[in-house]
Amino acid sequence: MTVDPLALAHSVAELVRIPSVHPFQFGPKAAEFGDVGELAIAQHLAKRFEELGASEVVLDEAAPGRPNVYGFVPGRTDRLVVVDVHIDTVGVEHMTDPPFDGRIEDGCVWGRGSLDTKATMGIMLTLVDQWRTAGVRPDPTVLLVGSVSEEAGGLLGATRFRPWVEERGLQIDQMIVAEPTELAPIHGHKGLVIMEITTVGKAAHSALPQLGENAIEAMVPVISALQTEHARLQTLTPSTELGNGTLSITMINGGTGGNVIPAHCTIVASRRLVPGEDPNTIFEQMVALARAASPLPITVESLLPVDPDGTMGSRAFYQTADSDFLRLLAGHAGTEPKVAPFGTNALRYNGFANELAVFGPGSIDDAHQATECVAISELARAARVLSAWLDPA
Ligand SMILES: [Zn+2]
Numbered sequence: 001m002t003v004d005p006l007a008l009a010h011s012v013a014e015l016v017r018i019p020s021v022h023p024f025q026f027g028p029k030a031a032e033f034g035d036v037g038e039l040a041i042a043q044h045l046a047k048r049f050e051e052l053g054a055s056e057v058v059l060d061e062a063a064p065g066r067p068n069v070y071g072f073v074p075g076r077t078d079r080l081v082v083v084d085v086h087i088d089t090v091g092v093e094h095m096t097d098p099p100f101d102g103r104i105e106d107g108c109v110w111g112r113g114s115l116d117t118k119a120t121m122g123i124m125l126t127l128v129d130q131w132r133t134a135g136v137r138p139d140p141t142v143l144l145v146g147s148v149s150e151e152a153g154g155l156l157g158a159t160r161f162r163p164w165v166e167e168r169g170l171q172i173d174q175m176i177v178a179e180p181t182e183l184a185p186i187h188g189h190k191g192l193v194i195m196e197i198t199t200v201g202k203a204a205h206s207a208l209p210q211l212g213e214n215a216i217e218a219m220v221p222v223i224s225a226l227q228t229e230h231a232r233l234q235t236l237t238p239s240t241e242l243g244n245g246t247l248s249i250t251m252i253n254g255g256t257g258g259n260v261i262p263a264h265c266t267i268v269a270s271r272r273l274v275p276g277e278d279p280n281t282i283f284e285q286m287v288a289l290a291r292a293a294s295p296l297p298i299t300v301e302s303l304l305p306v307d308p309d310g311t312m313g314s315r316a317f318y319q320t321a322d323s324d325f326l327r328l329l330a331g332h333a334g335t336e337p338k339v340a341p342f343g344t345n346a347l348r349y350n351g352f353a354n355e356l357a358v359f360g361p362g363s364i365d366d367a368h369q370a371t372e373c374v375a376i377s378e379l380a381r382a383a384r385v386l387s388a389w390l391d392p393a
Helices: 005-016 038-051 118-134 156-167 215-234 279-293 324-333 376-390
Strands: 056-063 066-073 080-086 108-110 141-147 172-178 186-189 191-200 246-254 264-273 298-302 338-340 353-359 373-375
Touching: 005 108, 005 118, 005 376, 038 056, 038 066, 038 141, 056 156, 066 156, 080 118, 080 156, 108 376, 118 141, 118 172, 118 376, 141 156, 191 215, 191 279, 215 246, 215 264, 215 279, 264 279, 279 298, 324 353, 324 376, 373 376
Parallel strands: 080 141, 080 172, 172 353, 186 338
Antiparallel strands: 056 066, 066 141, 108 373, 186 353, 191 264, 191 298, 246 264
8 A cells, every 4th residue: 555755744743743852851942842741742642543543542641641642443353463652752952953843844854753753653643544544454453552751761651551451461463662773673672770889988088088988999999890790791602693791880970079088989880681681680790799899888779760570670672583573574674684782662572572573764873863854755665564564455
């Protein structure tokens, strides 16, 4: 089924014009456009799903005032597939371009979220509209999901969506997590543990250091131990295309004055996990390394929200590249299945659907930038692949 590229462009542009900056990245520039956010776009999508004949539409709060939105598009069979599109965007404070005008120019749709990742929702709305007009249905029932809080603050939307499905006893056959992947189906990316480690010493006059316990100096061997661990990880034989785990120190803070022995020093350590690594085990290993290295007591805290199952972080998302679903998407798109360096909502979906791919038009290289756009030709290409997958007839 062919789709009018301009209809796709207008559909994406309409979503861009409803600002939905993640609350953590909301600033004065975003505020010029009013107090709008994830709620506004969720409500808009709920209305659109109703207009397009969804059999059920649900607003489901992932956090107060921040609902996911779900819409069931009935299919011809009892197969259920999911298209999960995060509806939040990164901030616009660093943008050099009008953030939310959704203008169509030079063969592209412009504005925050056009690429990452309202594109896929815009395409799906256009396809559903077109099927409805033509009186056809997709093969599977399609559950369209607009999920909140992907860009920051711990994948709250995906974390909420999964139990919602499980409580209803629904079985998902195939699932797309929308992100810009240049239409290469992504079948794996690393997991994550992020922790804050603080050495706890005792303040004193720096003229009398023997009266204090220097927390910054105590942190030196901790950093060194973590660097050694990173180096050790690089010597392992990778189990998958994702390569090896990594460990990086990403923040450091400590001291209160030039003449004060520091009582506290805090670092943030970011550990990327490969398949087979358990976040809680890795967390405990890192704590043990830091504790053994530090001459002073330490405190630790996970900087990722604890999962309902008690996991402090996320396992890697991985499935082999040879699934029928990946082959189908790649075949229609003229691409190859790949793994990705970045994390997505798929971190919350291990073992959730029979088959899962992270997939969408445009390149992640162009996301989160001072300007943002998606090429209309890419929207059209993505629409052809999605339509072929969902097989309207
Ligand atoms: Zn994204």
